[in-house]
Amino acid sequence: MxxxxxxxxxxxxxxxxxxxxxxxxxxxxxxxAFNDSKFPSILPWKGFTLHWFVDLFQDSEMMGAIxxxxxxAAAVVLLAVPIGTAAAVLLNSLAGRSRTIxxxxxxxxxxxPGAVIGISTLLFxxxxxxxxxxxxxxxxxxxxxxxYVMLMVLARLQSFDGALEEAALDLGASHGQMLRRILLxxxxxxxxxxxxxxxxxxVENFNTTQFTRGAQTTLTVYFGSKGRSGITPTINALxxxxxxxxxxxxxxxxxxxxxxxxxxxxxxx
Amino acid sequence: MAALxxxxxxxxxxxxxxxxxxxxxxxxxxxxxxxxxxxFRPYLPAADVGGPKDVYSLSNYITIFQNPAEFNIGLFxxxxxxxxxxxxxxxxxxxxxxxxxxxxxxxxxxxLAYYMAKVIDPKRLxxxxxxxxxxxxxxxxxxxxxxxxxLAFKGPLTIVLQNLGIITDPIHWTWGLGGFxxxxxxxxxxxxxxxxxxxxxxxxxxxxxxxxxxxxxxxKSWQTHWRVVVPHxxxxxxxxxxxxxMLAVGSLLVPTLLSSPSSRWFTEVIYSRMFDENxxxxxxxxxxxxxxxxxxxxxxxMRLFKVGLADIAK
Numbered sequence: 189m190x191x192x193x194x195x196x197x198x199x200x201x202x203x204x205x206x207x208x209x210x211x212x213x214x215x216x217x218x219x220x221a222f223n224d225s226k227f228p229s230i231l232p233w234k235g236f237t238l239h240w241f242v243d244l245f246q247d248s249e250m251m252g253a254i255x256x257x258x259x260x261a262a263a264v265v266l267l268a269v270p271i272g273t274a275a276a277v278l279l280n281s282l283a284g285r286s287r288t289i290x291x292x293x294x295x296x297x298x299x300x301p302g303a304v305i306g307i308s309t310l311l312f313x314x315x316x317x318x319x320x321x322x323x324x325x326x327x328x329x330x331x332x333x334x335x336y337v338m339l340m341v342l343a344r345l346q347s348f349d350g351a352l353e354e355a356a357l358d359l360g361a362s363h364g365q366m367l368r369r370i371l372l373x374x375x376x377x378x379x380x381x382x383x384x385x386x387x388x389x390x391v392e393n394f395n396t397t398q399f400t401r402g403a404q405t406t407l408t409v410y411f412g413s414k415g416r417s418g419i420t421p422t423i424n425a426l427x428x429x430x431x432x433x434x435x436x437x438x439x440x441x442x443x444x445x446x447x448x449x450x451x452x453x454x455x456x457x
Numbered sequence: 458m459a460a461l462x463x464x465x466x467x468x469x470x471x472x473x474x475x476x477x478x479x480x481x482x483x484x485x486x487x488x489x490x491x492x493x494x495x496x497f498r499p500y501l502p503a504a505d506v507g508g509p510k511d512v513y514s515l516s517n518y519i520t521i522f523q524n525p526a527e528f529n530i531g532l533f534x535x536x537x538x539x540x541x542x543x544x545x546x547x548x549x550x551x552x553x554x555x556x557x558x559x560x561x562x563x564x565x566x567x568x569l570a571y572y573m574a575k576v577i578d579p580k581r582l583x584x585x586x587x588x589x590x591x592x593x594x595x596x597x598x599x600x601x602x603x604x605x606x607x608l609a610f611k612g613p614l615t616i617v618l619q620n621l622g623i624i625t626d627p628i629h630w631t632w633g634l635g636g637f638x639x640x641x642x643x644x645x646x647x648x649x650x651x652x653x654x655x656x657x658x659x660x661x662x663x664x665x666x667x668x669x670x671x672x673x674x675x676x677k678s679w680q681t682h683w684r685v686v687v688p689h690x691x692x693x694x695x696x697x698x699x700x701x702x703m704l705a706v707g708s709l710l711v712p713t714l715l716s717s718p719s720s721r722w723f724t725e726v727i728y729s730r731m732f733d734e735n736x737x738x739x740x741x742x743x744x745x746x747x748x749x750x751x752x753x754x755x756x757x758x759m760r761l762f763k764v765g766l767a768d769i770a771k
Contacts, residue, residue, distance in 0.1 A: 213603035301707025363466030392596035
């Protein structure tokens with residue numbers, strides 16, 4: 189019993205240390221956005237400043253990269269979500285060996301390094317005289333992001349009762365009506381989550397984009413290829429803004445979850 | 458197929474099959490095949506493509522064995538000089554250090570996953586999960602950049618340790634482990650949650666009664682873990698290991714930011730072959746080698762843990 193208690197104390201400490209390990213580097217990076225030092229660092233502290241935020245909005249190259257990033261992400265969502273959903277529905281209607289093989293092919297892009305996807309996309313389209321550029325980045329990213337969408341929609345389909353579709357058809361619904369009124373409403377949570385995930389996956393993609401982008405840049409590529417020399421704390425300023433948005437989203441989600449949980453318990457009290 | 462048409466009608470079925478086919482054929486299979494095919498062809502000026510010089514050969518692959526150079530391996534205080542082809546050396550080190558990254562993440566995550574699944578006060582779990590998830594939404598670039606700042610020469614880590622009196626002279630944090638310490642530390646940090654969540658998920662489905670039964674029957678704590686918890690979590694562990702290894706071995710951003718003067722990652726070699734030397738077919742050959750390694754790693758893991766593809770892809 190005492191050894192159990194001891195290990196519990198150790199694990200509690202370990203849990204706290206782990207959270208600190210995850211958060212302290214991000215805090216240091218955020219803090220550096222306010223440091224009046226040319227090199228991004230929190231120490232030595234050279235005084236509080238906000239001018240990295242001003243520089244951020246004056247950096248036209250970076251603003252261009254942000255716009256590109258958003259376009260690419262939107263296009264990837266528009267392609268990957270319908271593709272992944274269709275693939276999940278198709279896979280779900282199969283059984284046996286054909287299902288196993290098709291599943292393996294659909295999973296392959298997830299198990300492929302992003303650089304390899306980027307290079308194969310670049311080489312393939314070059315054969316048809318399609319030059320490198322963000323349009324190829326969109327296709328490359330879609331090829332593996334569609335796999336994630338497929339997996340999430342497929343998981344949701346497991347809890348779907350196919351008899352509902354049959355019933356709708358028997359009662360005279362058209363195939364289109366059945367899709368709109370029965371199948372898709374059941375899948376919406378998974379479709380929505382996978383769209384958000386696809387968007388973020390696209391925004392933070394580096395490997396595939398780096399090999400297919402040609403001379404165009406996205407945000408991640410812009411900072412990644414600046415390498416270590418040209419970095420100024422403007423990237424920290426951007427990080428602070430992004431982390432701020434993330435925190436707001438996460439807190440809003442948590443508050444809503446707790447309120448829902450409280451509402452569920454209220455009638456009992 | 459007939460079932461699909463009966464259910465969704467010809468029009469919808471057509472769309473479903475068209476979308477899937479476009480994805481799998483045009484975006485996946487044909488480009489992969491093209492990568493494979495190009496990797497055996499020489500890099501030629503546009504005028505010579507398809508001409509008499511455009512023949513299949515292994516020359517793009519053989520370069521990995523060429524250009525030997527002297528390297529020193531330090532082991533237990535001794536230094537051994539060896540002569541290896543440069544690209545081969547980079548390739549072997551990339552795999553070794555990716556395995557090290559994977560094992561480090563596993564060792565760090567296992568106790569935490571156990572803590573979250575079986576020990577933590579359930580009331581605190583949601584807050585704990587929230588604190589874990591926030592860094593996950595911060596992009597990989599920014600997480601890597603955070604360590605670029607921390608580990609900088611004369612950076613925050615050095616200054617803090619100096620003020621605590623632990624070190625006196627500034628340290629090149631990224632120069633350890635043959636020049637890979639910064640890369641490894643950052644890879645672990647950036648990808649650790651991809652190890653944690655699969656293990657945690659598989660552990661939540663473990664019945665706590667089984668742990669108590671093992672204890673009542675006299676198992677020591679390590680025996681309970683080795684004989685009960687670990688076997689139950691195999692799919693999660695396998696999934697985490699595959700994901701972390703693949704992300705580490707294929708990472709380009711982290712090595713670019715955190716390498717030392719003496720270290721290169723295999724993806725950096727591929728990149729420079731493609732865009733510095735403009736040898737796309739050579740790059741294709743190396744990309745194919747990378748893909749091959751990943752395939753081997755996935756199948757070895759599946760065999761070792763006796764799990765299927767569906768367990769890994771969760």
